[in-house]
Amino acid sequence: MNYKMIGKFISRVLAIEAAFMIVPLLIGLVDGSRADTLAFVWAILLTAAGSALLGLLCRHETSRFQARDGLVCVGVSWIAMSIFGCLPFFLGGSIPNFVDALFEIVSGFTTTGASILPEVESLSRCILYWRSFSHWVGGMGVLVFLLGITSPGVRGSGFTMHLLRAESPGPDVGKLVPHMRDTAKILYLIYIGLTLLNILFLKLGGMGTFEALCTAFGTAGTGGFGIKNDSIGGYSPYIQNVCTVFMLLFGINFSCYFLLLAGHIKEVFKDEELRCYLGMVLLSTGLIAFNIRGMYETVEETIRHAAFQVASIVTTTGFATTDFDLWPSFSKTILLCLMFVGACAGSTGGGMKVGRLLLIFKNLRRSIHRFISPNQVQVVRNNDRVISEEVLNNTNAYLAAYGILIIASFIVVSWDGYGIATNFSAVVSCFNNIGPGLEAVGPTCNFGGYSILSKLVLILDMLAGRLEIFPILVLFSRRTWKR
Template identity: 40%
Template sequence: MNKSAFLKNLGVFSLASSPMFLPSLLCALWYKETAVAATFLCCILFTAACGGLLYMLGRRADNSLQHRETLGLVGAGWLLIALYGAIPYILSGHLSFVDAYFESMSGFSTTGASILSDIEVLPKGILFWRSFTHWLGGLGIILLIIIVLPFLGAGGKLLYRSEMPGLDKSSFKPRIKDSAIFLFRIYAGLTILMTLLLLFAGMDLYDSLCHTFGTLATGGVSTRNASIAAYDSPLIECIICVFMIIAGTSFSLIYCFAVGEYKTVYKNGEWRLYLSLLLVSAVLISLNILFSHPSIPGLIGAPETHGDPGFLERIRLVVFQTVSIMTCTGFCTTDFNQWPDFSRMLLLVLMVIGGCSGSTSGGLKVVRVMLLFKMAVWHLTQTFRPKDIRVFRADNMIVDKELQRSILSYFTLYACVFIAATLLLTAIGIPMVTSLSAVASCFNGVGPGLDQVGAVSNYGFMPASAKVLLSFIMAMGRLKLYAICALFLPSFWRKY
C-alpha cells in the first residue's frame, strides 16, 4: 500500500468536495437562517483544511495509483465524505455524532433511512442539505471523482465499472471523462425537467427541488413528515412515479431513447424484465389486497373520517408504493407495513432485486438476477445434456466464465454480509423481522422497511451500535461491497 499517494489523493478529493456545501449555504441565506449559513461556511473551511492537511502529508508521492490504492480511495473517500456531510447536523445542534453520521451516510448512499421523527421542525437550509446529499450521492460524487482525479488511470475505470455493471456499455463514449460529462448532462437535464413539472403540479420551488433530488437519486427523502402523502395529489404522485421508473433505468438506455434509438431500448432484456417485474408485482399486490384484505390504511396522515380507501385509491397506493420500493427510492404514501404478508414479502423481494444496472437505484440489479437465473437454468440443462456444446448467452452476448465467476462471487459476498449483519442486529436485541428488513432496506438503498422500521417509523429507536453497523451496510450497498470490505482486510494494508 502506497500510503503517501493514498493520503495525497484523499486530500485532493476532500479539497474538491468542499464546494458541495455552497448550494445549502445560499438556501440558508435566502431564508435568512444566518446561523445555519454560518454552519455551512464552517463546513467549507473545515473540509478544505482537512483536504489541505491530507495533501501535505502525501505531497511527495507521485500521482500514480495501483489497483489497491484506488480501491481503498473509493471506499475511504465515501466514508470520509459522509463524515464531512455529518458536520452540518452536528453544528446545528439537532443530532448527536452517531445520528448525524447515519443521516449523512443515508444521504450519500441514496438510502433515505432516517432517525428523524419530526422533519418539518428543521431549518430549511438543513433540510435542503439533507436532500442535496442524495442528489450528490446519486451521481455527483461519482462524477467528481472521475473528473477531478483523471490521473488515477485505473481508478476512474474501476469506479466506472462499479457504477455501470451491465452487459452493454456501447452507448457510452470510450473516454471516461467524456462519459462522465454525458452522464451529468442527462442527470442535470432530468433534474430541471422534473423540477419544472412539480412546479406546474403545485409544489413550490423549494419542495420541487428537494423532491427532485430525492427522486432522481432514488433516495426518497422528503421535506414533509408524511412524505409524498402530505400533498394528496394524484398528479404529483404520477410525475414522481414516472421519474422513479426513469431513475431505475440505465443511463445508456435513457441516452438511446433521447437520440431515437427506440429499437435498442426495446430489445434490452434487462429493461423489459424490469418493467415486467414492476407490472406483475403491482398486479399481484393489488389482487392480494383487493381480495384477501378487506381493510388497508389510506394516505399517511389522512383523517380517520376518510374511511377505507376505495378501489381506485387502492390501485393508486399500490402502484406508487411498488414503483418506489423496486426502484429503491423509498417514498411512502401509505403504511404498507399493514398490508397482507404476501404483499409485504413481495416488496421485500423487490428491495433486493432493485433497478437496472447503470442507474442510480440500489439492490442486486435486475441484470444480475436475470443472469443468475439463466446461469442456473443453463447449468441444470448441462447436467442431463452433458454432450451438448452450448454457449451461455444473454442479450445476444456471450457470457464468459470470468463474468459468471464475478456474478457468483458478488452474490456470495452479498449473501454473507446480509446474513452476518442481520445476525448482529438480532444479537444487539432488535426483533428478527425488523433486523431482516432493516438490513434489506439499508443494504439495497431503500430506506423504509417492515415492522419497527416501516413506512411511518424511523431508525431513531436503535442503539448507537446498530446505527454504526447500518451506516457501513449502506456504504457497502452503494459501493458494491468490495471497496468497503477491502478496508477491513489486514492484507489490504500490508506493504508490497
C-alpha cells in the same frame, strides 16, 4: 498501494463536497437560521482544510494506479465524505449525537433514505436541503463527477476505469465513449437533464420551488428523504404519479438514455434488463392492487398507491404515500422481495440489480443443464452478447458476499431486542439502500431506537450496498494494507 494518489483523489472529493455545501449555507443566510448557518460555515472550513491538508501531503504523486487502489480509493473517499458531510447536522445541533448524524448523512449519500429523526418538519431549510442534496450527489457518485470535471489524464489515464468500476453499480461496467471524461460528462448531463425535467413537472403540479428541488433530488438519487413527515402522502395524486414515473425513470440504466439520444431506439426496447424491470413492476403492481382491493376508496387510488410503493421499493427510493405496513402479508412479502431485486444496473438505484439477477438465473439454468448433460458447452448471453466467465464468477461472488453480510448484520442487529421482521427488514432495507422497512422501522417509523453498535453496522451495510460490497470489503482485508 499508491497512498499519495488516493490521498489526492480524496482531497479533491472533499473540495467538491465543500463547494456543494455553499448552497445550503446561502439558504441558511436567507432564512436567518443562525445555528445551522454557523454549522455550515464551520463544516465548509473544516472540509476545505482537510482537503488542503491532504492535497499538500500528496503533492508528488505518481499516476500508477491498480485495481486495488481504485477500490480502496472509492471506499475511503465515501467514508471521508460521510464524516465531513455529517458535520452540519452535528455542529448545528439538529442531530446532537455524532453516530446519529453519521447515520443520517451515510443514509443520504448512499441514497438509502433511512432516518433516525422522528420528524423532519421542524428542521431548518438548509439542513433539509443538504439531506436531500446528499441523495443527488450520492446517486451518480461523486468520483464520477470528479472524473467529469478533471483535465484529461495524460499518461496511463486508464486507471480511471478502476474508479468507474468501483463506484458505478452493475455487474459489467463499461464506458459509453472512448474518453472517461466524456463518459462521466454524458452520465451527469443525462442525470441533470432528468432532474430538471422532474423539477419542472413537480412545479406544474403546484409544488413550491424548494419542495420541488428537494423532492426531485430525493427521486433522482433514488434516495427517499422527504421534507414532510408523511413523505409524499400529503401531496396531490398528480404529484404522486409524477414521482412514480420519475422514480422508475431513474431506475433505468443510464446507457439506455445514451442509446436513445444517439438514435438507437430499437436496441433500447430490446434490452432484456429493461423489459424484465418494467415487466416486474407491472406484475407486482397488479398483484398488490388485487391484494389490497377494498382498502382504499377508489380503484384509481388503489392502483396509484400500489404503483407508487412498488416503484419506490424496486428503485430503492423509499418514499411512501401510505403506510404499507398495514397491507396484507402477501403484499408486504412482494415488497420485501422487490427490496432484494433493486433497479437496473447503471442507474442510481441500489439493490442487487435486475441485470445481475438475470445473470444469476441464466447461470443457474446453465448449471442445471450441465447436470443433465455434463458435456454440453453453453455460454451465457445477455442481449445477444456473450458474458465472460469472469463476470459470471464475480456475480456469484457478489451473491455470496451479499448473503453472508446480510446474515451477519442481521445477527448483530438482533441483539437490540426488536422483532425478527423489524431487524431483518432493517438490514435488508439499509443494505439495498431503500430506507423504510417493516414494523418498527416501517414507513411511518424511524431507525432512532437502535443502539450505537447496530447503527454502525447499518452504516457499513449502507456503504457496502451502495458501492456494491467490494470497495468496502477490501478495506477489511489484511492483504489490502500489505505492501
